[in-house]
Amino acid sequence: MSIEVDRVSFQYGRRPVLREVSFDLTPSAFHAMLGPNGAGKSTLFGLITRLLALQSGDIKLRGRSLRKQPAAAMQEIGVVFQQNALDMDLTVRQNLMYHAALHGLSRKAARQRCDEELARFELTERGNDAVRQLNGGHRRRVEIARALLHRPGLLLLDEPTVGLDVPSRQGLNAHVRRLCAEDGLTVLWATHLIEEVERQDRVLILHQGQLLADGHGDSICEAQGQPTLADTFQALTGAASQTESN
Numbered sequence: 260m261s262i263e264v265d266r267v268s269f270q271y272g273r274r275p276v277l278r279e280v281s282f283d284l285t286p287s288a289f290h291a292m293l294g295p296n297g298a299g300k301s302t303l304f305g306l307i308t309r310l311l312a313l314q315s316g317d318i319k320l321r322g323r324s325l326r327k328q329p330a331a332a333m334q335e336i337g338v339v340f341q342q343n344a345l346d347m348d349l350t351v352r353q354n355l356m357y358h359a360a361l362h363g364l365s366r367k368a369a370r371q372r373c374d375e376e377l378a379r380f381e382l383t384e385r386g387n388d389a390v391r392q393l394n395g396g397h398r399r400r401v402e403i404a405r406a407l408l409h410r411p412g413l414l415l416l417d418e419p420t421v422g423l424d425v426p427s428r429q430g431l432n433a434h435v436r437r438l439c440a441e442d443g444l445t446v447l448w449a450t451h452l453i454e455e456v457e458r459q460d461r462v463l464i465l466h467q468g469q470l471l472a473d474g475h476g477d478s479i480c481e482a483q484g485q486p487t488l489a490d491t492f493q494a495l496t497g498a499a500s501q502t503e504s505n
């Protein structure tokens with residue numbers, strides 16, 4: 260699924276937060292958006308998902324402009340925000356069914372899609388448990404399953420591993436990479452953690468609202484004359500990359 264972000268700038272009040280950000284994503288590939296806290300990642304996600312209104316520039320999904328055809332463009336997007344957005348007292352299945360109804364799926368289609376997603380995320384046995392009973396890693400999986408119920412072509416994840424322990428972080432990252440490889444999903448994974456990025460990923464480095472690098476991890480390292488992504492990130496941003504331990 261193609262997405263083009265074209266010269267998007269944004270400011271809160273008089274404070275610029277994004278400056279002429281442009282990129283497009285490779286269909287069916289995993290993209291890591293790496294940026295320290297405050298880089299503007301959540302603001303960009305807010306614009307792509309229309310939580311925030313575009314001020315300048317445009318965003319197109321499969322050629323459909325968010326400005327001109329917002330409803331059609333939004334059908335293409337599944338999103339997992341930084342904050343848990345599940346109802347903790349409802350069961351896993353109820354959370355999914357509610358979301359499917361919001362997307363206009365019939366009850367029959369919704370049930371079928373829920374079954375498929377629960378199986379794919381190895382959650383079938385937890386379907387009737389309240390979300391509150393699940394650990395953090397499983398809750399995040401439910402959120403991703405929910406984001407995919409309406410079969411979007413693009414999955415956005417905003418720091419999805421925040422608050423998870425190391426094995427859960429790694430498991431979730433690997434799971435999303437599999438979705439990309441097996442289902443042809445286009446993924447944009449925002450993080451400030453270098454461990455979640457691999458050298459063969461398309462990497463977008465955002466810093467203080469500007470896109471400082473965009474390309475395969477290897478090419479970015481080579482262009483900067485740096486041995487690792489962590490060194491490249493530091494050279495470009497002046498910020499030591501954050502790791503799970505700090």
Ligand SMILES: Nc1ncnc2c1ncn2[C@@H]1O[C@H](COP(=O)(O)OP(=O)(O)OP(=O)(O)O)[C@@H](O)[C@H]1O
Binds near residue numbers: 271
């Ligand atoms: N509603 C708001 N009003 C004013 N400033 C804001 C608002 N939301 C975010 N900001 C500021 O905009 C800048 C970018 O924030 P944003 O949340 O987009 O960055 P981020 O890369 O997602 O970082 P984080 O992971 O910490 O959320 C920050 O300096 C932040 O303080």
